[in-house]
Amino acid sequence: MQVSPKDIREYRRQLKKALENDFLRKTLDNFALSYMEARERAFEGIDFDELRLKLSSARRSAVERLEELYIGFKEKAEERGAVVYRASTAQEANEIIDRIARETGTNHIVKSKSMTAEEIFLNVYLGKRGYRVVETDLGEWIIQLCGHSPSHMVMPAIHLCRRDVAKIFQKYTGEPIDSEDIGEMVALARRELRREFINAQMGISGANFAIAETGTLGIVTNEGNGRLVTTLPPVHVVLVGLEKLVPDTKTALQILKLLPRNATGQVISTYVTWISGAVPWKGDSGEHKKLYIVFLDNGRTQIARDPLFGEALLCIRCGACANVCPVYRLVGGHNYGHVYIGAIGLILTFFYHGPEKDEAIVRNCLNCQACKEVCPAGIDLPYLIKETYGKILERRSKRPAKNLILARILRDRRLFHFLLKQARLLQKPFADSDGMIRHLPLFFMKEQTFRSLPVITERPFRDRWASAAPRPAKAKEKVAFFVGCLIDFVYPEQAEEAMKIFDKLGVSAVFPEEQSCCGLPALMESEKETARAVALQNIEAFAKHATDCRRIVTLCASCASHIKENYPRLFDKPDDRKMAKKFAEKIIDFSSFVCEIVQNGQSSVFNPSGESVTYHAPCHLCRGLKVKEAPKKLIVDAGYNYVMCPEEEVCCGLGGSYSMEFPEISRELLEKKLVNVESTGAKYLVTDCPGCVLQLRGGMDRRGNPVQVLHMAELLSRALK
């Protein structure tokens, strides 16, 4: 059941099949929406960013001290009667548990939900050796009965409906089951599982944290099964990943404060079980439980030493990175991960289950940053996903042709610009008179017909600069302008409108001609060397204006976010890094810049029209740069009537070249976005990124909808007096 397509083609076939599953999409969508509301409520009055910072730093220091914490834990737990093992590999962990079962005369095992057990395929291993292993979490039991694997870390059977469950139960009991009677199905599960609890000789559980200072384990669950598994049978085996070690109870409580809130939107989960050593069993009988704790390494100590990927071990398995992921919402965990799913799954699969299992799925990330925004451990998931792809490429004897071409072209600005101009000539025969391409030969475009495309301009912005440059009589500020490829070569009019606004606002600008692509497309393809080379070109291009221009303004949210966040980390040497950081600090997006000036008393430049405008928040602006309010303030300040769009911050589905690689996902996300926009009844849809304009305008055009899609610069320019 786990996805492990051999290549992108096979993977895309799988995705298309998943997209046809209306139930799955509806369920995941309903869940995502109710999850976000519940999460918001659960964090009311709590500073999530502050908690995240504290947790991330505590977890980081724990991951750096895994050896020391393991020794401390083992000592304390063994003092309290537990037996502690350490398994280097999945195979070793399975063998240890098999040995414990044999030595304790076990043949019947009950289990509570554990991703670590899924990681090592423990049930399969024990099943082959003749043990009866029964999952006791309701969702896990259901999927065990039908031979599925979990499709979510917290809600393993979210992909099944009540009718599916009724069929599964019917097959299991041989009795007719009424799929409308959920209460009876739950009662059946309770009856069956109670019998298993009573008869089992061993319980196997995972743990959410292992506290070194006391040798205590903490288990967070929502069903009573976890407690029964850990208390009823005479033998308890705890399988726990080494990264779950924490130094003290304080750190465990920090996790506990965030975990249920972020996982399911609960303030606290129903059960939190603390286990310190082999406790008495059967009341006053004098017998003690046999407690075995198996720590799993399976590559963790190696990951912990990696300066970049060590961050992946901070994960507390809340599953939120899947809950908010627009791709997961469409195709579910069986198609968005291997054993571990969601954003963290795309990374961990490489390390725990091998590059070949990750090769196709790791490409399926839009870089929308939604996962990063909610991760309570502060993991930069989208960045690590791209780095994981980089590791996969390193193992290949040849880099893909696409990468080689990209690297060659992007490094040579003149060649790049020359080729863009040539591409225009090729496009010309297919363009309609309004400059949109609606029909292309099928072999080239057959899967891209869900949106019309713009043509490359005849005169890029760099050739228009001389006439477009703002020339205010008295300049209040002088800025440098970073144009970005899409505006330069596809939408130069957006930059021209921005310059008119600058002129009115008393802002003068310079345009360093040697500037080039920001380099984001290279980084997205894991061409780090190229991304670095291009970054250097840009830093040098703007260097001569370093003293007279305090800020560098751009109309492209993706360029801005890439420069701000990624430029400094592209460089290894401290001096280079410092230089990149200095450059990055000057970058400001157009809306924030104009909003600041307008809020300082320049709103009189606009003529209020009261026309209705809805807004699409580009991923790289609202999450990348954390600019959320400025664009909406501007819409109002310019005299428009702002109408909020449902799911304003959800990705439009472009994701740069993602939409070419996974058009089926891109199309669905675009469709959803446009339906939401149409529900507002607004005349204009405005956004802050030329990439989003491309996607949304093309989609609206295809739908034949009269809503006008504009860049913020175009909208504001229309309102100028």
Ligand code: SF4
């Ligand atoms: S990576 Fe972050 S959001 Fe995802 S499961 Fe782990 S802690 Fe939760």
Ligand code: SF4
């Ligand atoms: S960046 Fe977006 S698409 Fe990629 S894993 Fe995170 S949420 Fe999903």
